[in-house]
Amino acid sequence: EAQVTQNPRYLITVTGKKLTVTCSQNMNHEYMSWYRQDPGLGLRQIYYSMNVEVTDKGDVPEGYKVSRKEKRNFPLILESPSPNQTSLYFCASSGGLAGFNEQFFGPGTRLTVL
Amino acid sequence: AQKVTQAQTEISVVEKEDVTLDCVYETRDTTYYLFWYKQPPSGELVFLIRRNSFDEQNEISGRYSWNFQKSTSSFNFTITASQVVDSAVYFCALSGGMEYGNKLVFGAGTILRVKS
Numbered sequence: 001e002a003q004v005t006q007n008p009r010y011l012i013t014v015t016g017k018k019l020t021v022t023c024s025q026n027m028n029h030e031y032m033s034w035y036r037q038d039p040g041l042g043l044r045q046i047y048y049s050m051n052v053e054v055t056d057k058g059d060v061p062e063g064y065k066v067s068r069k070e071k072r073n074f075p076l077i078l079e080s081p082s083p084n085q086t087s088l089y090f091c092a093s094s095g096g097l098a099g100f101n102e103q104f105f106g107p108g109t110r111l112t113v114l
Numbered sequence: 115a116q117k118v119t120q121a122q123t124e125i126s127v128v129e130k131e132d133v134t135l136d137c138v139y140e141t142r143d144t145t146y147y148l149f150w151y152k153q154p155p156s157g158e159l160v161f162l163i164r165r166n167s168f169d170e171q172n173e174i175s176g177r178y179s180w181n182f183q184k185s186t187s188s189f190n191f192t193i194t195a196s197q198v199v200d201s202a203v204y205f206c207a208l209s210g211g212m213e214y215g216n217k218l219v220f221g222a223g224t225i226l227r228v229k230s
Contacts, residue, residue, distance in 0.1 A: 031216055033216070033217070035218075035220075040123075040222050041222060042118075042120075042205060042220035042222045042223050043205070043207075043218070043220040044220070045217045045218070048216065048217065050216070058217060059217070088157070090159065092218075094216060100164065100166055100209070101216070102149075102161055102164060103161075103216075104161075105151075105158065105159040107157065107158050108157050108158065108159075110157075
């Protein structure tokens with residue numbers, strides 16, 4: 001089944017404790033992206049990657065890191081989480097780099113930083 | 115800059131009523147793409163429709179229909195004869211292509227509550 005998976009789905013952590021949210025897709029997609037969803041703000045892009053070893057900042061990259069060592073994986077790293085990073089996070093992938101390509105979203109990771 | 119506005123924060127209707135969700139967008143590009151996504155209470159994002167800027171034809175899919183009007187920069191979504199299962203958050207989104215990092219710019223979302 002074609003899908004984007006994320007782990008963990010739920011995470012409660014404390015300020016400053018490094019964490020990684022994994023994202024994997026099995027569709028051989030070139031494009032992958034991370035978004036965060038906050039009430040009243042919709043979804044905002046954090047980072048994106050157009051191919052292996054190619055990553056770039058989205059609209060809200062502060063406090064996050066990513067890597068793209070393999071085509072299928074695009075982990076999101078929070079080196080020192082803070083309470084303002086409490087949010088719902090979505091990973092997405094797309095088979096093309098043009099704007100008309102549908103982006104497939106993972107199930108979401110709900111992160112709480114205490 | 116690109117921007118999407120969904121002015122309706124929350125709408126409540128009674129089952130079988132028709133409901134229209136508004137979406138207004140801003141972009142300076144001549145080529146762009148518009149999307150609608152549904153987020154049911156379970157939290158996942160479900161793709162509903164994609165429209166490119168050169169195709170102003172309205173679209174109907176079952177009880178769903180979309181009205182795209184470039185003259186007013188709007189891409190409204192109508193649900194006919196709403197059902198309880200339509201209760202969800204609906205997002206309108208805009209994509210401008212590679213120069214924007216293939217980014218989807220989302221509106222704030224509209225919460226739709228359909229009561230039986």
